Amino acid sequence: MTGDGLPRWVDLALIPLVNLLVALLLAGVVVLLVGENPWEALKALVWGAFGSWDQIGYTLFYTTSLVFTGLAVAVAFHCGLFNIGGEGQALLGGLGVALVCLSLGGLPWPLLLPLAMLGAMAFGGFWAFVPGYLQAERGSHTVITTIMFNFLAAILLNYLLVEVLIEPGQQVPQTARFPEAGHLPYAHEILRALGVQTGPSPLNFTVLLALAAAGLVWLFLWRSRWGYELRCTGANEQAARYGGISPERSIMLAMALSGALAGLLAINEVMGSQHRLMLGFSAGFGFTGIAVALMGRNHPVGVILAALLFGALYQGGSELAFEIPTFTSDMVVVIQGLVILFCGALENIFRRPVVAFFRRRSREAPA
Numbered sequence: 042m043t044g045d046g047l048p049r050w051v052d053l054a055l056i057p058l059v060n061l062l063v064a065l066l067l068a069g070v071v072v073l074l075v076g077e078n079p080w081e082a083l084k085a086l087v088w089g090a091f092g093s094w095d096q097i098g099y100t101l102f103y104t105t106s107l108v109f110t111g112l113a114v115a116v117a118f119h120c121g122l123f124n125i126g127g128e129g130q131a132l133l134g135g136l137g138v139a140l141v142c143l144s145l146g147g148l149p150w151p152l153l154l155p156l157a158m159l160g161a162m163a164f165g166g167f168w169a170f171v172p173g174y175l176q177a178e179r180g181s182h183t184v185i186t187t188i189m190f191n192f193l194a195a196i197l198l199n200y201l202l203v204e205v206l207i208e209p210g211q212q213v214p215q216t217a218r219f220p221e222a223g224h225l226p227y228a229h230e231i232l233r234a235l236g237v238q239t240g241p242s243p244l245n246f247t248v249l250l251a252l253a254a255a256g257l258v259w260l261f262l263w264r265s266r267w268g269y270e271l272r273c274t275g276a277n278e279q280a281a282r283y284g285g286i287s288p289e290r291s292i293m294l295a296m297a298l299s300g301a302l303a304g305l306l307a308i309n310e311v312m313g314s315q316h317r318l319m320l321g322f323s324a325g326f327g328f329t330g331i332a333v334a335l336m337g338r339n340h341p342v343g344v345i346l347a348a349l350l351f352g353a354l355y356q357g358g359s360e361l362a363f364e365i366p367t368f369t370s371d372m373v374v375v376i377q378g379l380v381i382l383f384c385g386a387l388e389n390i391f392r393r394p395v396v397a398f399f400r401r402r403s404r405e406a407p408a
Contacts, residue, residue, distance in 0.1 A: 089360020132306025165304020
């Protein structure tokens with residue numbers, strides 16, 4: 042049971058499903074307004090996301106990035122913090138990955154990958170640790186500082202790619218292509234080696250790392266002393282201090298872990314797909330991770346499911362805009378925005394009537 046008397050399955054499954062259905066109904070109204078058939082648009086959206094192996098690969102590729110940023114927001118949220126800096130932390134994570142791959146590219150990828158992960162986590166974790174320290178020791182709010190650090194990360198990366206790390210002889214702000222060891226195996230290459238023929242997609246080995254990260258986050262939050270202290274701080278900081286827990290330490294630890302998880306997005310995008318560091322590789326996934334975490338109720342399993350939904354919206358939306366020319370990419374963004382609105386910002390809009398319904402049922406049950 043939740044604090045307001047709802048069964049857990051209602052809070053974790055039914056309410057998010059109702060929010061999603063309402064968002065899709067409103068999206069259908071948008072489709073009608075542009076003169077198209079909502080049912081045909083929905084079929085194009087679903088087919089574009091799951092209609093073939095290569096489309097599924099693209100959907101899972103986007104899902105992988107969103108799992109990392111969703112977990113990043115969830116870890117901070119359990120400590121009572123709102124980390125809006127996932128975008129900047131992912132950019133710094135990309136810098137860490139690039140430095141490792143460009144300097145140690147002679148190593149085989151099974152050895153280079155752990156070092157690149159450490160680079161991504163170290164750079165992303167540091168970029169989040171500073172706002173955590175400022176809140177814990179100086180009272181600065183993480184919402185403000187993490188937003189500021191997003192801009193600082195973008196400016197820093199832009200300067201480095203233009204003035205320092207740019208590929209010699211090129212005008213595009215990007216690094217040189219990584220050596221072959223800095224290229225993670227694609228899923229379609231692994232499947233072909235096993236005798237399964239699939240279309241090409243950017244889905245790569247990182248999808249397994251995302252699943253492993255979700256499992257480790259669950260173990261940390263609910264099966265470790267540090268995770269317990271972190272959740273206690275988020276539930277009641279004064280009670281945690283009375284119980285001998287240092288809220289300052291928990292805040293800094295939560296933000297560092299949050300930034301490290303956001304930094305791992307760069308493994309999927311930079312090392313797994315682009316094979317070089319370039320501007321804008323994070324594609325706004327740091328911000329979308331906020332909606333993913335909220336819709337997933339800040340639980341690793343929920344984050345994976347919500348990330349899959351948004352990954353399908355990204356891939357299916359691009360196919361929808363291609364299949365129905367009158368339905369532009371801007372209208373696809375409207376559909377994505379409606380889902381984010383109802384599953385994120387307005388996630389509790391239907392909670393009160395659902396609570397009232399179940400309370401009425403509980404009163405009527407003995408009779």
